[in-house]
Amino acid sequence: MSKLGPNVEPRLCGIDAAANLFSLIASCKLHRLDPEAYLADVIRVMPYWSRERYLELAPRYWARTRSRLVAKEVKLPLGPITVPPPLAAEEQRATS
Helix, strand or coil: CECCECCCCHHHHCHHHHHHHHHHHHHHHHCCCCHHHHHHHHHHHHHHCCHHHHHHHCHHHHHHHHHCCCHHHHHCCCCCCCCCCCCCHHHHHHHC
């Protein structure tokens, strides 16, 4: 039974979504990123990014990923983003 009552699922109240967002903001701060700018950038590039490479969008790797994007494209409010090729395995290990 939920603390919210016997018939209320916590995830229906947005608790899970809020916890995920707070965790993401804390991770941004841990990696010295501005959470608002990070979220704006990630929301901007995510539609063009393949699901298999979503980890590159995590706060831990965002500075490296952002540096590989075309700056002019990211600054535009709309339009396609050129997704850089994946890093080679040895480059990923060197910067993890």
